[in-house]
Amino acid sequence: MDKLRICGNGPLNGEIRVSGAKNAALPILCTSLLTADTMRFTNVPMLRDISTTQKLLQGMGVRVMTDNVHEMEITADHLDSLVAPYDLVKTMRASILVLGPTLARFGEATVSLPGGCAIGSRPVDQHIKGLVAMGAEVVIEHGYVKAKAKRLRGAHIVMDVVTVGGTENLLMAAALADGTTILENAAREPEVTDLANCLVAMGARISGIGTNRLVIEGVDKLHGCEYSIMPDRIEAGTFLVAAAMTQGHLILRNAAPRSMEAVLDKLVEAGAVVEAGDDWISLDMKRRPKAISFRTLPYPAFPTDMQAQLMTLNCIAEGAGVVTETIFENRFMHVPELNRMGARIEVEGNTAMVHGVEKLSGATVMATDLRASASLVLAGLVAQGETIVDRIYHLDRGYEYIEKKLGAVGAHIERIS
Numbered sequence: 132m133d134k135l136r137i138c139g140n141g142p143l144n145g146e147i148r149v150s151g152a153k154n155a156a157l158p159i160l161c162t163s164l165l166t167a168d169t170m171r172f173t174n175v176p177m178l179r180d181i182s183t184t185q186k187l188l189q190g191m192g193v194r195v196m197t198d199n200v201h202e203m204e205i206t207a208d209h210l211d212s213l214v215a216p217y218d219l220v221k222t223m224r225a226s227i228l229v230l231g232p233t234l235a236r237f238g239e240a241t242v243s244l245p246g247g248c249a250i251g252s253r254p255v256d257q258h259i260k261g262l263v264a265m266g267a268e269v270v271i272e273h274g275y276v277k278a279k280a281k282r283l284r285g286a287h288i289v290m291d292v293v294t295v296g297g298t299e300n301l302l303m304a305a306a307l308a309d310g311t312t313i314l315e316n317a318a319r320e321p322e323v324t325d326l327a328n329c330l331v332a333m334g335a336r337i338s339g340i341g342t343n344r345l346v347i348e349g350v351d352k353l354h355g356c357e358y359s360i361m362p363d364r365i366e367a368g369t370f371l372v373a374a375a376m377t378q379g380h381l382i383l384r385n386a387a388p389r390s391m392e393a394v395l396d397k398l399v400e401a402g403a404v405v406e407a408g409d410d411w412i413s414l415d416m417k418r419r420p421k422a423i424s425f426r427t428l429p430y431p432a433f434p435t436d437m438q439a440q441l442m443t444l445n446c447i448a449e450g451a452g453v454v455t456e457t458i459f460e461n462r463f464m465h466v467p468e469l470n471r472m473g474a475r476i477e478v479e480g481n482t483a484m485v486h487g488v489e490k491l492s493g494a495t496v497m498a499t500d501l502r503a504s505a506s507l508v509l510a511g512l513v514a515q516g517e518t519i520v521d522r523i524y525h526l527d528r529g530y531e532y533i534e535k536k537l538g539a540v541g542a543h544i545e546r547i548s
């Protein structure tokens with residue numbers, strides 16, 4: 132199993148190109164289930180979750196071509212199977228996103244329930260509630276969601292919680308439903324907006340994009356299109372934290388700064404000089420970071436997917452910061468590992484108090500989820516001595532060539548088997 136070996140090596144300096152966003156690409160690749168035409172996607176990140184999606188779609192009979200890195204052509208002119216099996220769903224929760232589009236276009240879909248994961252129980256009740264409101268018959272049998280509907284019909288749906296995946300599944304289903312669907316309390320994450328923009332490019336009629344009230348007038352048919360996936364705001368944020376922690380200067384290209392305001396504000400509060408244009412961000416840090424306090428909340432507030440990374444910045448900062456996680460009930464799995472590296476973090480319920488220390492010390496560490504693993508890489512970049520990050524298959528789900536990208540700006544980091 133691959134590991135990363137990291138040796139703290141001073142400031143990171145240079146330029147990094149940000150990859151396409153995992154969390155936008157996953158739902159957007161599933162839009163190909165909504166049309167018999169070919170969909171052409173560009174800026175697709177090369178990640179394990181993307182190859183899992185490819186396997187999932189191919190298993191259903193969809194044709195996927197990937198001649199060029201970062202480009203994909205997908206044609207779902209017919210399906211051989213309307214089932215998303217447990218073996219794939221268990222490795223990637225976002226597999227649930229085939230439910231809405233498959234049901235809407237083919238009248239039937241069977242998808243394994245994703246179940247919980249390291250960060251929380253993560254139910255999909257809101258996805259199901261919405262589809263039922265649109266006229267689907269849904270049963271849960273043998274760990275699978277089995278949904279049927281001759282044709283979904285528009286409905287007025289008030290989501291009980293703000294759910295990114297739930298909003299995305301219902302948006303795709305509503306695009307082909309009979310009549311108008313109104314989604315209230317919808318997620319406003321930039322990746323939901325990217326999906327909505329792709330659907331509009333396919334001929335969907337959606338208003339309220341970017342707000343928490345989406346109105347979708349269903350159409351009979353959608354057509355193929357070419358779509359470029361938005362830049363990954365979480366990958367970008369992770370690199371900016373790396374620059375801030377090492378007191379370096381990084382310029383990120385192909386970035387989407389407007390999708391990252393809450394994170395950029397916190398980095399400025401920590402003492403960084405941040406500048407941005409339409410598609411670039413520069414971060415220059417000339418001092419030891421100041422500890423910051425923050426609370427995770429749905430967009431546009433601070434994202435849970437950046438919580439572990441900013442907490443790691445606090446570990447070596449001046450002062451103390453309070454971090455509150457409100458989205459997932461178990462998203463502090465990085466804390467014991469960071470403490471093993473010399474951090475001083477105390478957790479009580481969903482709050483972590485982080486007292487900055489002068490230095491972390493390298494250790495062998497591992498994490499059970501993606502962003503926790505990223506936080507250990509960040510800690511390794513500033514720790515004294517060698518850090519080995521084990522189980523990096525989590526990182527490979529969401530970071531493209533992380534060791535190459537960080538290595539190119541001065542980090543001492545290598546993949547070892």
Ligand SMILES: CC(=O)N[C@H]1[C@@H](OP(=O)(O)OP(=O)(O)OC[C@H]2O[C@@H](n3ccc(=O)[nH]c3=O)[C@H](O)[C@@H]2O)O[C@H](CO)[C@@H](O)[C@@H]1O
Pocket residue numbers: 153154155157224225251252253254255256257258259292293294295296297318322435436458459460
């Ligand atoms: C592939 C992808 O895009 N993943 C992101 C997506 O996950 P995902 O779409 O799974 O996260 P949700 O926004 O759905 O979850 C938010 C909260 O709602 C709860 N919930 C969700 C659905 C439901 O039917 N019932 C329910 O109670 C969840 O348990 C959680 O507490 O958004 C999360 C929150 O920004 C991010 O951390 C993930 O990186």
Ligand SMILES: C=C(OP(=O)(O)O)C(=O)O
Pocket residue numbers: 154224225436501502529
């Ligand atoms: C939690 C994440 O992803 P997923 O929803 O795919 O588990 C993430 O990207 O941080």
